[in-house]
Amino acid sequence: METTPCDLRWPAGGATRVPYRVFSDPAIYQMEQEKIFRGPIWHYLCLTVEVKNPGDIRTTWIGDTPIIVTRDENGELHGMVNRCAHKGALVCLKERDNKKSLTCVYHAWNYKLDGQLRGVAFQKGVKGKGGMPEDFDVSKHRLQPIRVSVVAGIVFGTFSDEAPPLEEFLGDRITAFLKRNMDHPLKILGTHSQMIHNNWKLYAENVRDSYHATLLHTFYTTFKVNRLDMDGGIILSEKKWHHISYSKRATLDAAAEYTSAEVHSAKYSSELDGPQLLQAWDGFDDQITHSIQTIFPTLVSQLTLNSLAVRFVVPRGVDKTELYWVFLGYETDTPEQEKMRVMQANLTGAAGLVALEDGCINSFVQRGTRGSDDKASFIEMGGKLAESNESSRATEAAVRGFWHGYQTIMGFHE
Structure with missing residues (x-):
């Protein structure tokens, strides 16, 4: 059933004007x-390494709908709504688990890992009384x-x-860059989530x-992690919905006029008591040391120096959003490289x-x-179009x- 328009x-x-109403209207949120x-x-x-x-x-979300992802005994991946076909209770209560089947704790309806119903407690009743009607068909419930x-x-x-x-x-260029960072044997180094008190679209x-x-991020500017006077660019997908922003730390233009004139945190030379925080190795041949890649609507893939992470947001209401972080390394990393990734994870996250x-x-x-x-809002920095600029x-x-x-998706017109 569709929501009322x-x-x-x-x-x-x-796209250069965004009505503030979209951040606070419950009817729009439901749409x-x-x-x-x-x-x-x-x-x-989720990530394949988690299943x-x-x-x-692995339990997760699409919008406000709870989801289960499983890998069955044949190695096949499945996705399904985390909602029992009986009375709608959550079936999987843990974020991560490993089981041979799925069982709802309410009335013990039991499902295969592909979501098909296996059996129902007291289906035949007790001592010949009660139970499901004769026309109850397990194969029709999942x-x-x-x-x-x-x-x-x-x-x-x-x-x-x-x-x-x-x-x-995704489009060709977005897919290729996602594979650049993520198409490796991945290892989860840490996870956490935080509640942010704003509409999901603001993130x-x-x-x-x-x-x-x-x-805003004066640490990045002061310690030359990511600044506009580095070589970099913006790549938009063919449909414009997804993007890549990248910069190259080695090409910092120290003589850029705007730096000292407009950015206070770039005026001074500062040193860290723990300089190892910003030590990094060249993981790729293209000199890109910082990238933010977004996939519409809620996914971010981030590489800052050697700190690799995915972030994704889950709407928790019109003015509340849960932001999840998953920090990653590669199975091929040396112990020293993994230690550097963990150290650099301190740049981002809730704390x-x-x-x-x-x-x-x-x-x-x-x-x-x-x-x-x-x-x-007024969104005209760099022009009025949605186009790549490298x-x-x-x-x-x-x-x-x-x-x-x-x-486009919502059908809002001028």
């Missing part, structure tokens, strides 16, 4: 669950399946039969906003030296836009790309 009319200017999260879109579910063995189980597909060690899922093949949804904007890092500012600033926007449904990251092109996709 919203009466929102998008302001003139398309998003139907059109985006249960629509023809591929969503991050690599037969019987492995956990609701979803489509799953894998690229670069990432399991994606969708409710829709109309979603195109996954790599077509989606934030990770596509390439030029705020020089201004990191950098990313805590994003959770804070997004809540400022949530609070600042509340009660201003008739107003809109000569400058002083642009909001990727932000405009997100809103282009959002308008």
Whole structure:
């Protein structure tokens, strides 16, 4: 059943103007669950390394719908809604598990790892009395399946039969860069999550906003981790929905005029008491030392020096979002390389030296836009189009790309 269409009319200017109402309207939030999260879109579910063995189980989310990912005894991956076919209770309660079947604790309905119902407690009743009616057919009851597909060690899922093949949804350049970072034997180094007090789309904007890092993340600027006076660029997918932002630490232009004039944290030379935090090795031949890659709507793949991570957000209401972090290494890393990755993980995350500012600033926007449904943001840094620019990251092109996709899926028109 579809939600009632919203009466929102998008302001003139398309993706350069975003009505603040989209961050606070419960009706729009419900529309998003139907059109985006249960629509023809591929969503991050988990990593294949989390479900690599037969019987492995991983619970996750698509929007506000709980999901189970399993690997069965034949090695096949399955995705299904974490909702018993009997009375709707959660079937899997742990984030990770390994079992031969799935059993709902409420009435012990038992399912195969592909979601098919195996059996029902007291199906024949007790002492010939009660039980299911004679026409009850186990084969006609199962956990609701979803489509799953894998690229670069990432399991994606969708409710829709109309979603195109996954790599077509991503596009060639996005797929290739995702494989650059992630298509290796992965090893999970650590995980955590945090609640941020803002609408999920504000975080989606934030990770596509390439030029705020020089201004807001003063640690990056001061210690020359990621700055706009490094060579870098923005790549948008063919559909504009996904993006890559990258920079090259070795090509810092120390003479850039704006640095000393406009960015306070770039004026001074500072040293760390623990300089090993920023020691790194060249993991790739292209000189890229920092990259943020987004997959519409909620996935981020991040490489900062040698700190590799995926982040994904789960909406927890119109003004609350859970942000998950999974820090990664490669199985081929030496002990020294793994130690460096773990050390650099301190740059980001809920208590990191950098990313805590994003959770804070997004809540400022949530609070600042509340009660201003008739107003809109102004997104014209770098022009008015959503297009790639591999000569400058002083642009909001990727932000405009997100809103282009959002308008398209939601059906909001000027």
